Amino acid sequence: MLPWVVRRTRLPLLSLRCVDCRSASATTGEGRFRVNANGKLLDVWLLARCVSCDRTNKLTVHERAPVRTIDPAELDGYHANDPGLVAATLLDPLFARRNRFTLDWRGAWRLDIPPAPLDEAWPLQVEVVFEDPVPVRPDWLIARGLGLSRNEVLRRTKCDIPLRRPTSAGFTFVI
Structure with a gap:
């Protein structure tokens, strides 16, 4: 089985309407609390x-939360602007829903593919693993990884999930 990994290269942009200029994009930059x-x-x-x-x-x-209800290590992370805590907070779907924004992942991730051994028999089985919840259409991801058109991917692959529906969970396919 050949492993492919989808990795985050930076924090995604936020699709969030600005009250001043009506722009629809915002960023957390380096991430500050x-x-x-x-x-x-x-x-x-x-x-x-x-x-x-x-x-x-x-x-x-957190809004009007009693001090004792917040984990002391988490509170230290807020004070230190811990990058891991910024990423975990930003990627939390409940946080996004509460604050009415969505994540724009364009340009914020990459696909790492090891070189395919030429001596391995075809068909090849590939396992795709997501390190972060990057929503991407499997047909587009496979096409990008193999250098094929999406129609060719739909014709040549067998997959355990629908190929035309975005996913951020790992999956396997056979080509």
């Missing part, structure tokens, strides 16, 4: 910057 304490209650936001006008928006992570 803002933590505000009011007595024993904490507010935590992930800061997002508009790509067009540079306005900063706050995306709510």
